[in-house]
Amino acid sequence: xxxxxxxxxxFETYAAEPEYLWVKYPTCAVFRHTGNRKWxxxxxxxxxxxxxxxxxxxxDVLDVKCDPLLIGSFREEPGIYPGxxxxxxxxxxxxxxxxxxxxxxxxxxxxxxxxxxxxxxKRKGGPKP
Numbered sequence: 001x002x003x004x005x006x007x008x009x010x011f012e013t014y015a016a017e018p019e020y021l022w023v024k025y026p027t028c029a030v031f032r033h034t035g036n037r038k039w040x041x042x043x044x045x046x047x048x049x050x051x052x053x054x055x056x057x058x059x060d061v062l063d064v065k066c067d068p069l070l071i072g073s074f075r076e077e078p079g080i081y082p083g084x085x086x087x088x089x090x091x092x093x094x095x096x097x098x099x100x101x102x103x104x105x106x107x108x109x110x111x112x113x114x115x116x117x118x119x120x121x122k123r124k125g126g127p128k129p
Contacts, residue, residue, distance in 0.1 A: 001096060001098075001100075001102045001105055002060070002096055003043065003060055003096060006043065006062060006096060006105070007029075007043075009106070009109075010031050010041065010109065013109070014031070014040070014109075014113055015034070016031040016032060016033075016034075016040070016041075017031075018030070018031060018043060019031070019032065025044075025045070027043075027045055028042070028043060028044045028045060029042070029043045030042045030043075031043075033113075033116060033117060033118060035117070035118035036116075036117075036118040038116040038118075039065075039116065040064070040065065040109070040112045040113045040115075040116040040117075041062055041063065041064050041109060041112055041113075042062070042063040042086070043060070043061075043062055043063075044060075044061050044062075044063060044084055044085065044093075045058040045059070045060060045061075046058060046059050046060075046061045046084040046085070046093060047059075050084055051081045051082075051084060051093065051095075052081070059095055059096075059097055060095075060096040060097070061081070061084055061093040061094060061095055061096060062093065062094045062096060062105060062108075062109075063083050063084060063085070063086050063091055063092070063093050064083075064091065064092055064094065064108045064109060064111070064112035065090055065091055065111070065112040065115045065116055066090060066091065066092045066108065066111055066112065066115070067090075067111065067115065068089055068090050070111070071089070071090070071092060074092055074104070074108065075092070077100065077101065077104050078099050078100060078101070079094060079095040079097070079098075079099030079100025079101070079104075080092055080093070080094055080095075080100055080104065080108075081093045081094075081095070092108060094108060
């Protein structure tokens, strides 16, 4: 899955459009929930060396939140790395160079979307009689 395919999939599945927040990083974007504005995914240019990969230059990656209990299992998958520029205990990066399986990326997006979704809360003022 490449950047364009990913953006299309996220829009069609989660109705979220990329937000380009940083002037210094014009190709980096985040995807948010409409309800709580939390990020459920970030599309970033990660230096290959930061991911522990050989070679020069950057690699397009998708950062997603993951249940810490599942991170180890997903890290065994090709193209999945510790979260670039995020808390590595609860975020993963999926390479968008074809090394990470499209179905794995879609599964990770679904998990991240659920983990960052608005939580049902208590109403203000306490319960009504």
